Amino acid sequence: MKMRKLLAVTLLLAFVLVMTAGCGGTDANKTETKPAATDAAEVILGANFELSGAVAVYGQTKMNGVEIAIDEINKAGGILGKQVKLIKYDNKGDDAEALSLTTRLMTEDKIVTMLGPVTSGRVMVAVPVSEQFKIPLVTGTGTAAAITVADGKVNQYAFRICYTDEYQGKLAGKFAATSLGGKTAAMLVNQNDDYSIGLSEAFKTTFEENGGKVIEQVSFTNDDVNFNTALTKIIATNPDVLYVPAYYEQDALIAKQARELGYTKPIIGGDGWDSADYLLQTAGAAALQEVYFVNHYFSGDAEPAVKAFVDAYTAKYNETPSSFSALGYDTAMFVKDAIERAGSLDPVAIRDAMAATKEFKGITGNLAMGENHDPIKSAVIISFDADGKPILKEKLQ
Amino acid sequence: MKRLLTRQNMIITAALLVVYIIVQVLLSTGIISAFYETNLILGGIGIIMAVSLNLITGFAGQFTLGHAGFMAIGAYFSAVMTVKWGMPFILSLLGGACLAAVMGFLIGLPTLRLKGDYLAIATLGMGEVIRVVLLNTKYVGGAAGLFGIPRITNWTWIFVCSVVTVLCIRNLLWSSYGRACISVREDEVAAEIMGVDITHYKVLAFVVGAFFAGLGGALYSHYYYFIQPGGFGFMKSIEYLVMVVLGGMGSITGSVMAAIVLTVINVFLQQYSAIRMILYALLLIIIMIFRPEGLMGSKEFSTAMFRRFERRDDRGSAGGQ
Numbered sequence: 001m002k003m004r005k006l007l008a009v010t011l012l013l014a015f016v017l018v019m020t021a022g023c024g025g026t027d028a029n030k031t032e033t034k035p036a037a038t039d040a041a042e043v044i045l046g047a048n049f050e051l052s053g054a055v056a057v058y059g060q061t062k063m064n065g066v067e068i069a070i071d072e073i074n075k076a077g078g079i080l081g082k083q084v085k086l087i088k089y090d091n092k093g094d095d096a097e098a099l100s101l102t103t104r105l106m107t108e109d110k111i112v113t114m115l116g117p118v119t120s121g122r123v124m125v126a127v128p129v130s131e132q133f134k135i136p137l138v139t140g141t142g143t144a145a146a147i148t149v150a151d152g153k154v155n156q157y158a159f160r161i162c163y164t165d166e167y168q169g170k171l172a173g174k175f176a177a178t179s180l181g182g183k184t185a186a187m188l189v190n191q192n193d194d195y196s197i198g199l200s201e202a203f204k205t206t207f208e209e210n211g212g213k214v215i216e217q218v219s220f221t222n223d224d225v226n227f228n229t230a231l232t233k234i235i236a237t238n239p240d241v242l243y244v245p246a247y248y249e250q251d252a253l254i255a256k257q258a259r260e261l262g263y264t265k266p267i268i269g270g271d272g273w274d275s276a277d278y279l280l281q282t283a284g285a286a287a288l289q290e291v292y293f294v295n296h297y298f299s300g301d302a303e304p305a306v307k308a309f310v311d312a313y314t315a316k317y318n319e320t321p322s323s324f325s326a327l328g329y330d331t332a333m334f335v336k337d338a339i340e341r342a343g344s345l346d347p348v349a350i351r352d353a354m355a356a357t358k359e360f361k362g363i364t365g366n367l368a369m370g371e372n373h374d375p376i377k378s379a380v381i382i383s384f385d386a387d388g389k390p391i392l393k394e395k396l397q
Numbered sequence: 398m399k400r401l402l403t404r405q406n407m408i409i410t411a412a413l414l415v416v417y418i419i420v421q422v423l424l425s426t427g428i429i430s431a432f433y434e435t436n437l438i439l440g441g442i443g444i445i446m447a448v449s450l451n452l453i454t455g456f457a458g459q460f461t462l463g464h465a466g467f468m469a470i471g472a473y474f475s476a477v478m479t480v481k482w483g484m485p486f487i488l489s490l491l492g493g494a495c496l497a498a499v500m501g502f503l504i505g506l507p508t509l510r511l512k513g514d515y516l517a518i519a520t521l522g523m524g525e526v527i528r529v530v531l532l533n534t535k536y537v538g539g540a541a542g543l544f545g546i547p548r549i550t551n552w553t554w555i556f557v558c559s560v561v562t563v564l565c566i567r568n569l570l571w572s573s574y575g576r577a578c579i580s581v582r583e584d585e586v587a588a589e590i591m592g593v594d595i596t597h598y599k600v601l602a603f604v605v606g607a608f609f610a611g612l613g614g615a616l617y618s619h620y621y622y623f624i625q626p627g628g629f630g631f632m633k634s635i636e637y638l639v640m641v642v643l644g645g646m647g648s649i650t651g652s653v654m655a656a657i658v659l660t661v662i663n664v665f666l667q668q669y670s671a672i673r674m675i676l677y678a679l680l681l682i683i684i685m686i687f688r689p690e691g692l693m694g695s696k697e698f699s700t701a702m703f704r705r706f707e708r709r710d711d712r713g714s715a716g717g718q
Contacts, residue, residue, distance in 0.1 A: 010462065010517065010635070051670035090670030095628050099621055100435035101667060107431045124544055124623040133431075146544055192532050194540040 042085045043078065043345060045070075045335065046105030048116045048126065053093035058324050059118045062140060063088070064317050065328025066115060068309070073332070079339050087111065091122060098122035102129040102137070112345045113138065113335050118324075120144035120194070123158075130157040135347040136354060138335055140327035144194065148373040159354050159373045161334050161362070162327055165195055165270075168294045169202025171379055171396055172243065172268050175292070176203075177210035179381075179394060180266055182240035184215045188230060188254060190246050191219040199245035199270050207243075215239055224250065227257050234263075241266045248275040252282035259287040269293035274323045276382075276390040285388030292383045296323040296364040298392045309363050323364070330362035417556050424552055434552070436664055438620050441555035442613050443656035445562045447640035448649055449609035452566050454638070455646035455695075456575070457602035458582025459509060460517045463524030464610050465633035467497040469626065470527060471611025472618035473537050476546045479619065486549045490558075490615045497611025498604050500527075505603035509596060512585075524634055531626040542625030543618075550620040558616060562609045567649055569605060578602050582647075643684060645691030650698035655691070 047066060050059035070086050078084055087109050091098040098117050105111045106129065114130065114137040117123050123142035127150075130137040136157045139147065143165045148158050176182045185207055190196035204214045216237045218230040231254070234242060244254050244267060251273045258267060273279065273293035280288065299310050299320050309329055313321040321329075337360050339345065342353035357369040365378035383393040420437070423429040429437070450464045475493030478484040484492070508519040537543050569575050577598045580588040589595055618624045640659055644651030662680065666673045684692070 010638075049670075052673055088670070089667045090673060091667075092673075095621055095623065095625065096435075096439055096617075097663075097667070100432060100439065100664075103435050104432040104667075121542060121623070121625045121627065124542065124625075125621055128548070128622045144541060146541070150545060192529070192540055194542075197540065 041082050043080070043082045043339065044085050044087065044109060044111045045332075046109055046111035046114045047086055047088045048091055048098060048101045048105060048114055048122075049088065050093040050118045050122065051088075051090035055093045055119055058141070059090075059093075061322050062116075062118055062324040062328035062331075064313065065321060065325035065330075066332045068312055068316065068325075069329045069332035069336075072312075073336055079336050080343070080345075084336075091117060093119065093122065095121060095125045099125045099129060102126040103133075106130065106133040106135045111135065112339070112347050113350055115140070115328075115331050115335065117142065120147060123147050127155050127158045131155060134351075136351040138331050138354070140331035141324060143198075145198070154372055157351055159369065161330055161367060161375050161377075162296060162364070163377060163379060164374055165198030166202040167374075168270050168379060169199040169245070170206040171381075172199070172245075172270060172294050173203040173206030173212075174210055175294070175381055175394070175396070176241045176243065176266070176268055177207050177212045180241060180268075180292075182207075182212055182266070184213055184237075184239045185241045185243055186216040186218070186234040186237060186239035187214060187243045188227070188234065188246070189217060189219050190222065190250070192221050193246070195270075195272065196245045200243065203243050203245070212240075220250075225253055227254050228261065231258050231261050231263070235261055239265070241268055243268050245270045245272065247272040248278050252279045255279070255287045255291055256283040259283075264290065266290045266292060271295050271323055273382075276384075277320070279384075280388040285384070285386065288384040288388050289386070290383075292381050292393060294396075295380050295382050297326050298380045298382060298390070299326075300390065301392065305361070306363050326363045330364050330367075333362060334360055334367070413560060417553075420552060420556075436660055437552060438550060438555050438616075440657050440660040441559045442617050442620075443637070443640060443660055444559045444653050445609055445613040445616070446637045447644065447652035447656045448559075448562055448566055449606045449613070450637050451641045451644070451646065451649060451652045452570070452578075452609075453602050453606040454641055455648070455652075456570055456582060457578040457599055459599055459603065460513065461520040461603075461606075462517050462631065462634050462638070463504075463520035463522075463527075464606075464637050465629040465631070466524035466527035467501060467607040467610035468614035468617065468633070469531060469624075469629035470497040470500055471614030472624050472629070473531060473543065473614075474611075475615035476543050476618040476624060477537060479549075480543070480546055486554075486619065489619070490554075490612060493615035493618075494608045494611035497614065498608035501604045501607025502600065505600045505607075506596075509599040509603060521631065521634075524629075524631060528626045528629055531629075538625075540626065542623055544623040546618055546622055546624070548620055548622060550616045555616060558612055562612065563649060563653065566605070566609070570649070574598070574601060579647075639681065643681065643691055645693035645695060647695035648691065648693035648697055651691055651693030651696075654693065654698070658692075 049063050050056060051063065070084055073079060074083050087105060089101045091101050102114060105114055116139060117126055118141050120142045123139045124147060126137055127147060134157060136159060138159045138161060140161050142160055143162060145164055145166060148155055148160060176185060187200050189200045207214060216234050216239065218233055220227065220230060244251055251269055255267055271294060274295050297306065310321060313325060338350050338353040342349040355369055360367045367375045367377040370376050379396045380392055381394040382390050385391050424434060453459050453461050471493035474496045475489040478489040478492050479486060504523050508516060511519055531537060532540050577593045580593055581595050581598050585595055640655040641652055644655030666676055
């Protein structure tokens with residue numbers, strides 16, 4: 001039967017897609033945190049991460065950071081004198097699984113705090129569950145505004161330790177108008193992506209508040225690889241800066257094609273640009289001149305804490321930690337800090353301690369928890385030297 | 398009336414009621430914990446989706462890759478009805494299902510004239526169109542998704558809806574309409590010669606399948622608080638197609654079993670992230686090698702299997718959960 005053949009081909013294709021997506025990193029399962037002597041003497045934390053599926057790379061690199069932190073904590077004697085046990089589950093980037101795993105961790109496994117999920121959509125599904133069981137969740141990378149505040153009400157048990165889309169869009173807008181002195185700007189926005197839209201809106205508002213004007217906006221979609229038409233249209237208006245809030249695969253192509261078309265003025269981006277190696281390989285050092293992007297931390301930072309983390313990470317996984325890894329590390333450390341200040345393993349007490357965080361020193365900057373459970377923290381602007389190596393341009397508070 | 402009250406029907410009704418009551422009691426006493434309840438709901442939605450897809454693919458023989466698109470329509474429209482228009486849940490359920498059916502009709506009419514590969518590609522395109530339209534509709538949240546949906550779906554809703562789905566599709570298949578659908582699958586030319594209006598029956602199967610997929614979507618959105626267009630992509634369609642193929646194309650009880658089996662397997666694999674997809678694929682390969690026709694083939698699990706001397710025309714039943 002013809003249909004059977006067609007079916008076989010389709011299924012095969014689907015599995016190949018899933019497998020290749022899931023093969024991004026391999027070290028996620030390397031270390032199991034060792035169980036302590038007795039159950040009662042442990043601090044049980046849960047991780048609900050995207051370890052397979054389309055966004056597995058983010059989940060795995062973040063998990064690597066979490067594991068470095070947990071190892072470090074346990075070696076230094078644990079939290080409140082108890083060893084930490086981390087229970088990890090994979091939600092494959094699926095909403096339904098993220099919800100059922102949150103339920104599993106909070107009811108079956110009796111965790112005191114949940115780390116994750118990694119991407120905003122999955123966090124949105126997990127938040128109502130944490131509200132229901134009154135156990136806090138901390139995401140290191142979920143940037144959508146509605147995670148912490150929905151319909152004007154703060155979700156009591158949801159916290160994040162990364163800045164929101166709006167915040168980094170504002171930083172970029174201010175940087176473009178003041179530090180770079182731009183008067184006109186153009187934006188190239190992924191219209192299918194919430195992150196891209198959020199960043200562009202915040203950029204536009206702040207840039208115009210600071211005396212600039214956005215003179216052109218062109219949209220593209222997830223699968224685009226050729227931006228020549230869009231860029232030609234933008235270059236014709238001759239903007240002082242070009243704002244590209246997108247992810248690094250497309251960012252590298254955009255930078256390269258823009259330079260080929262003769263655009264030499266600054267290109268600004270968000271933390272989606274954070275893959276210096278990829279940018280250098282794809283776009284080349286020449287195209288990266290006058291490229292600036294807002295990031296969570298700078299891996300070459302001379303600060304001892306950052307250096308220690310980068311060294312430990314590089315030794316274990318043989319690659320430079322991305323912002324995801326650094327935020328994963330900070331997530332676990334933030335939880336430790338909160339439990340110690342709470343002085344107990346009661347989830348409600350931990351929640352109160354998290355909300356009251358005044359000064360937490362992390363790899364990704366010092367952090368105070370705001371009223372909306374969004375952190376008030378610093379950011380960095382990264383640019384590139386003549387060889388295409390990332391350098392720290394500016395630290396913003 | 399007399400035909401409805403056969404011994405067999407009464408046994409099935411009683412068995413279903415017992416299953417319902419036992420699970421309900423276990424749930425309210427907390428023996429089935431909150432986590433297993435989420436999987437119960439997910440399995441129930443899987444049953445509705447797989448059985449409705451089986452009607453289109455297994456019985457009417459129309460290979461479609463856009464089932465998640467209908468689910469998305471049901472999920473979004475019902476959520477809009479409850480959240481934005483303040484309608485009661487039962488109306489939202491029906492609204493979501495009906496809109497999916499209407500879309501099934503509009504899309505089915507032109508595309509079902511295509512065959513095999515062409516139909517597969519057309520339905521794949523349809524699913525993508527639905528997803529992209531939702532992605533660009535500000536009213537339903539666009540790429541950010543729609544949140545703040547109340548959790549109304551529970552075991553009772555899931556149980557009633559999946560029983561109704563199975564019963565409706567089973568009765569449809571055992572009627573002259575269903576036999577016409579099956580004849581289209583077996584041989585379109587022969588069916589046409591015998592006077593079967595093949596486009597009519599293809600569209601019929603498509604619309605009914607879309608209706609129940611919309612119902613599944615509506616139940617989904619009212620359990621998971623939040624929906625995003627990305628959740629209803631091509632891979633979601635494949636997920637349900639796997640259930641249909643695994644259970645056996647042309648077996649309702651097979652789809653029901655496959656939905657349950659795959660949900661359970663998934664729960665076991667959640668803690669093995671690194672080898673999860675490999676194990677899952679391996680399992681499917683092994684089952685397909687030893688049971689290429691699926692778990693049930695085109696047979697049905699029925700009370701008749703236990704009573705050999707049953708009269709032939711009593712064969713088949715809605716089957717247990």
